[in-house]
Amino acid sequence: MASSFPRLDLIVVGGGNAGLCAAMSAADTGKSVLLLERAPEEWRGGNSKYTRDIRCCQEPDEFATGRYGEEEFLDDLLRVTHKETNLELANLTVHESNTIPSWMEKHGVTWQKPLKGTLGLSRTNRFFMGGGKALVNTYYQHCKKSGVNILYNARVEDIAIGDDGSFKNIVVNNGASSRLEYSSNSLIVAAGGFEANIEWHKKYWNGAADNFIIRGSKFNDGLVLKTLVNLGVRAVGNPKQFHAIGVDARSPKFEGGIITRIDSIPFSIVVNKFGKRFYDEGEDLWPKRYAIWGKLIAEQPNQIAYSVFDSKTLENFLPTMYAPNKADSISGLAGLIGLESSSLEETVKNYNNHIDGVGRFNPSVLDDCKTIGLDPPKSHWALKIDSPPFYAYTLRPGITFTYLGVAVDSSARILMSDGKPINNMYAAGEIMAGNILTQGYLAGFGLTIGTVFGRIAGERAASKQS
Ligand SMILES: Cc1cc2nc3c(=O)[nH]c(=O)nc-3n(C[C@H](O)[C@H](O)[C@H](O)COP(=O)(O)OP(=O)(O)OC[C@H]3O[C@@H](n4cnc5c(N)ncnc54)[C@H](O)[C@@H]3O)c2cc1C
CATH class of the missing domain: 3.90.700.10 (Succinate dehydrogenase/fumarate reductase flavoprotein, catalytic domain)
Known part of the structure; x- marks a missing residue:
């Protein structure tokens, strides 16, 4: 059944940090945006609702205990990934992180003064007031004010690409009897990894996966990732890495x-x-x-x-x-x-x-x-x-999150297996983090990737003409 929305500029799939950053960036330019979040409202925000801090380049101020520059940030990333990273995207992420604090403030986030504790990170990371739940609530409020249409309990189950190789429509199951179809000029996927899908883990870990505890969202089952890979999108990252x-x-x-x-x-x-x-x-x-x-x-x-x-x-x-x-x-x-x-x-x-x-x-x-x-x-x-x-x-x-994802270019456009970008389909956050993070981790970097690529995807998608 076709949806009752007029032609939309943009659909965003996933209402965690990356999806919200994408939706806000596009809505800031006056575009019509539909955000589809699979969880019910009280469980919205994916893994992002459990976060506390974000890694970014910064100069010392009342919220940061010292300077963290681009060179050091990149060095840290190359060390933990053993240099197995898409260097262009890694550089872009590090560079763009300079503007994250001011951008987050503009969208309602306030900061917490440096904390002491076993994970003392206040030179390299910024802690937001109230933790991840407050972060996503603030972003949802901003989305609402900017006119973003938000649907909860909206599970995206299929994505169609037209004969011209560009995004055509998506199919959504909202738990009611009919499955809804939505179309728009562009699509951004930000639906996380497959960390909550025990059966998928079993492909690599066999029965051991039954003993895994999933720290974050039970809704991140990787269905959107799987759908994209089945469409012929290029996968990146080791599926056994998490x-x-x-x-x-x-x-x-x-x-x-x-x-x-x-x-x-x-x-x-x-x-x-x-x-x-x-x-x-x-x-x-x-x-x-x-x-x-x-x-x-x-x-x-x-x-x-x-x-x-x-x-x-x-x-x-x-x-x-x-x-x-x-x-x-x-x-x-x-x-x-x-x-x-x-x-x-x-x-x-x-x-x-x-x-x-x-x-x-x-x-x-x-x-x-x-x-x-x-x-x-x-x-x-x-x-x-x-x-x-x-x-x-x-x-x-x-298990916090998985590393398997879809390949993107520096405009956050999704790449097909032959390396060609799909013109109007973008990815942000955990679903594409494997381009940059192939192994290892830097605390606070998950949100950095989601914020940087969410913003890029939102801006680029918004600049597309209908
Ligand atoms: C306990 C914990 C603590 C963490 N702490 C930090 C931290 O302090 N700093 C940091 O940088 N990172 C942290 N991380 C990692 C961080 O949470 C992720 O890197 C980041 O939140 C990913 O954002 P995202 O928007 O890509 O995914 P998510 O926030 O997980 O959002 C994905 C969204 O997609 C929705 N979705 C899934 N499937 C569908 C579908 N089929 N249709 C529609 N919607 C769908 C989900 O409901 C969810 O809302 C932590 C993770 C955990 C679990």
């Missing part, structure tokens, strides 16, 4: 957000279900390492692990939503978390026997408390686990 951290095993399956993250790892030992350590918990500063632990746990038997520590280090990381397990002895702790006590006791004893013992513990820097002759080593913050009470968190892989 950003994943260690979360509390008691977290909800979906939508746990930021508060389920466990930060005890660098101040603990982490063992698998056999009570054995498997990776250097103190390899580097936590902001540089937290995002590898989801994959490490996903690779362990039954995708489960346990962070074990004692009373000396309890105060050194952010408090958690759920209290840790607590016991007066290691064997008592093993009983609480379901590990064989002799294995855990042996691992703790062996670890304690290999502590160097001459270093000075300092949780804020790469200190010289390390193990000697232990495999795997613990390179920093290695203190004996000998002061009761003893504590443990049970951990699962917490």
